[in-house]
Amino acid sequence: MVQNPREEMNNKAMNGYQWFVIIICILLNVIDGFDVLVMAFTASSVSAEWSLSGSQLGMLLSAGLFGMGAGSLFLAPWADKIGRRPLILLCLLICGVSMIASSIVQNATQLGILRFITGLGIGGILASSNVIASEYASSRWRSLAVSLQSTGYAIGATIGGMIAIALISHFGWRSVFLAGGLTTMTMLFVAFFTLPESLDYLLVKQPKNALERINTLCQRIGLSRLSQLPEVLIPSAQPKIGIAKLFSAGLGLQTIFLWLSFFCVMFGFYFVMSWTPKILSANGMTTEQGVTAGVLISAGGMFGAALIGLISARIRVFYVQAAFLALTAALILLFVNSTGTLTLAFILSVLLGVLSNGCVAGLYAMSPSIYEADVRATGVGSAIGFGRIGGILSPLVAGTFLDTGISSLTLYGYYAGAFILAIITVLSLSKLQAKHTAQLNFQNSAVSS
Known part of the structure; x- marks a missing residue:
């Protein structure tokens, strides 16, 4: 019988590599916290430049939240199909490009569309990073791991607010979006080289080279190597899809x-x-x-x-x-x-x-x-x-x-x-x-x- 790495990880002490993955998830949420609230940081300056009414400004503030909801509902499920890592990388690219583009917009309509697109990426990242943090933790420390990665949002919001104040006073509101976009693209580079795929995803979906990738992760986590992939039970009835x-x-x-x-x-x-x-x-x-x-x-x-x-x-x-x-x-x-x-x-x-x-x-x-x-x-x-x-x-x-x-x-x-x-x-x-x-x-x- 093939041993179960998931069960073995649940019952062992957390090692440095597992905590490293959780730190990467925290950093992803720090970026998200800044990208989500950047509109709140710049609202007064944007409103003054374009003489926006209260309702127009309200739509800009809501656009990102609408995008986040859509991203969580429609992008996040793809993490169960193509993997947690590819979806996070894609969503970081979406956020980075749309944030940089937001720094050169010419009117509120353009900014609102880009805020919605940024929200789409953030929605996908939040759900997927939360899942990866939970899947790399043992049973005892899972709640702490997920809670710690969610602190990144508050850290990003707090630090981002202080950075925004300094940037706006010296370079104007567009510089805040540019700084957020460049930081997001930097995080894309970091995640590409450091963020692993979920062990649970590899065990269940078994994509190409799954056994080799699983054993590489097992070595890093300190688990027993597998000689073969575990059997995946396929239900006889037609499986339901999506939601x-x-x-x-x-x-x-x-x-x-x-x-x-x-x-x-x-x-x-x-x-x-x-x-x-x-x-x-x-x-x-x-x-x-x-x-x-x-x-x-x-x-x-x-x-x-x-x-x-x-x-x-x-x-x-x-x-x-x-x-x-x-x-x-x-x-x-x-x-x-x-x-x-x-x-x-x-x-x-x-x-x-x-x-x-x-x-x-x-x-x-x-x-x-x-x-x-x-x-x-x-x-x-x-x-x-x-x-x-x-x-x-x-x-x-x-x-x-x-x-x-x-x-x-x-x-x-x-x-x-x-x-x-x-x-x-x-x-x-x-x-x-x-x-x-x-x-x-x-x-x-x-x-x-």
Whole structure:
């Protein structure tokens, strides 16, 4: 019987090469964090140059998110067909070229189209890098590995904001897009020479030279070499393709609850990230103080993702996620009542960043465990894409509520409810996932015997 490298890797200590791959995934997310928020960094300068209305600027800000959703839904599934590595390289090329092109556009329409294209690439990278990080980690450290790679987004957003301020003051807003594009192309070069293909993908899909590539990875990871490829069981029934796979073999309810979890968390998260500076300013803070609170939320996010990963190394990630969601809901209500005391508001801003970003990282840590290797990128990508719908709708819904004259406390209370709903979906998903895993283990043991 051919040994199972995946099972062997699950039960061994992580070595330096595995952590190196995860660091590459973190760097990919750092680039994504900058590329996603570059429009927010340059919004004032772009609006001033072209005399844009609020709705025109809003469309530019939303274009990247629309692209990210489309990329997660339609590009990410190709990682299960052609491999994680080729798709990431392709998406880096898309992002780099479109970012550089954005630095020479002549009007808002051209920029909006390029922001959508950049978002397409980012959507594909986010889903695929998340999957690679999970597939190169052992069972014990998988949640930490995925959470750590998601910290890259907050790092890219925080550092990118500081770089953007310096570049705009000296060279104008176009230089920010050019710098982002050149950095992305540099990352493409780095990934081409350092990012390996997923071991799980090679074992399941068995492309050309699969055995040689698997044994090369086994040597680097410290696993036993294979003398032959393991047998891949092909179902007798006509296999379903694409998104349809996520609703077969007992996965339907898990997929639905995962999508709902992403939707609720992204709905609440993007409200906190996009509206907090403006709402705080409207409640007595200066514009600078409101922006500072927003930056502190992003900075707190760098620690939140790592924190949920560390705790999940000892406690089942679904339970940790539920606790983070509950604490986030409570803190949102405390935060909106803290505007009268500046120091307290800033402290709560950091804590809110830790918890809300931890909730997003927890989703990324949970999702790869739901699916087998042959549909993992499709499953993760579709969940992220569905979550982006919540992210896109969230600022629009908040703006509509604010136009009616609703109080800030009531509005934050509504959005705290989104995190509470997510607790229900996450715990339901945990129960379904545990049951499904037990069934698969029983079937595998029956086949082995």
